[in-house]
Amino acid sequence: MTSAAGAAIELKEISSAKCFGGLQKVYEFYSNELKSNTKFGAYIPEGAQNKKLPALFYLSGLTCTEANFIEKSGFQRYAAEHKIIVINPDTSPRGVKIEGDDESYDFGTGAGFYLDATVTKWSENYRMYSYIVKELTGIVFSQLPVDQKRVGIFGHSMGGSGALSIGLKHPEIFRSISAFAPICNPMNCQWGQKAFTGYLADDQSKWKEYDATEIAKKYDGPEREILLDQGTADKFYHEKQLLPENFVEVQNSKIKVHFEKREGYDHGYFFISTFLGEHFKFHSKHL
């Protein structure tokens, strides 16, 4: 269904470079969900010529494009080692020119929050949830050598929020979930409240659809282990934007969280790159 739709989309290859034996590519296409051109990264390890490989979707945090994770994390080494295809989308529509979309780093451009906006002004383009779950997966599954039965999701900060919420809402697509310093309970932090109010207005029942902690409370799918990494020197953790404890403390026998606190690590890419190897091992075990 999504695959058939994805098969018709034409991908334009923006770049391709050899890295750890595989190819790091960036593709662009016109997204029907975002009503704009969008880019995504695709790392294809050596060996994908001969058989389908498992895949990981990585969702980035505030202000990022697809480039940050590709250039700064060093993930290709681990993707090559474990023979996993890695797909990483942009964090919002680009170039759609909605008034106010560039006014702040935590709303609008670079801050799509992986939800479908309902407020009229944003609802035409800001559909990152449907973009990821339907359109991008459809394209990837139909056009890249991915084994659809072995797909996981992970992300960082706002993208960690996206990975936890999308992963738990769609266990039929994503078999493994992990996150670096995710926004775990956006309804109860400033970033989340600003974004949800802006994109979804005041209806808190809508907010709950995109709040990982609320989603975890109701989760009734197959059992899931989740790896959640948090640096202790992360200023956003101390400012209570992330609230990992709220997620960890959810009582749901279907979910087991491995909560790792990393002494002295901050919120940035040096934290991610240090522990990426463990995340790849974790996903590899579950895929």
Next chain:
Amino acid sequence: MTSAAGAAIELKEISSAKCFGGLQKVYEFYSNELKSNTKFGAYIPEGAQNKKLPALFYLSGLTCTEANFIEKSGFQRYAAEHKIIVINPDTSPRGVKIEGDDESYDFGTGAGFYLDATVTKWSENYRMYSYIVKELTGIVFSQLPVDQKRVGIFGHSMGGSGALSIGLKHPEIFRSISAFAPICNPMNCQWGQKAFTGYLADDQSKWKEYDATEIAKKYDGPEREILLDQGTADKFYHEKQLLPENFVEVQNSKIKVHFEKREGYDHGYFFISTFLGEHFKFHSKHL
């Protein structure tokens, strides 16, 4: 001598982040050679509290600042593994405002070519050779926990030119040398001819002082093995800007070059990050 001078310089810590157990720092200070403020990166692995560690100086290529290698290469993983301090300077003076310094990517700002300019207009500030060999080493040896007897140098492209030429001119400082896609014979390529003419005017005897191939011909120090990596899909290799064969073919019994051609790799950071592990192993063996 240099150490005593370096000890008096005050370093300002611009940033510090934990990464692979160690600390990735950026320092700034006023350089007497460059007559301007300059930054450099310093990665200090865990364990440097208790004893002095070997160090590697990394010289970057055209257009780079100290940030590129720090953010894009993933070197910290290997530096942590081998317990090597890594120092990486900027590629030119900054903010000195000489007419024409921002007109092209391959001359002036971001393109210091690791030489001491003699042309009056540039000679006050463009002294990257003396900056690296005297001032920066002096500071690093006196203020960071470096074992001065175990120091190597490596670099990329223009920085590969710097690493080969400085490494061979100063075997008393640098015990190991490697390079990624270095400009090996700048006197015979467009990049080098433009830079040497601009900084050194037409005196080709001066040019030879900074040309790795010419320096290798006359090298008479202790025996040196050099690791030289070159991607076969590197467009600057095909445009004859790099000329590694000219360096490899130098007949000098004191120098043994391990020339590695890497099938399908280009000139960028994906190439560097793929083979960095081998360079750290190489240096570790020789330090």
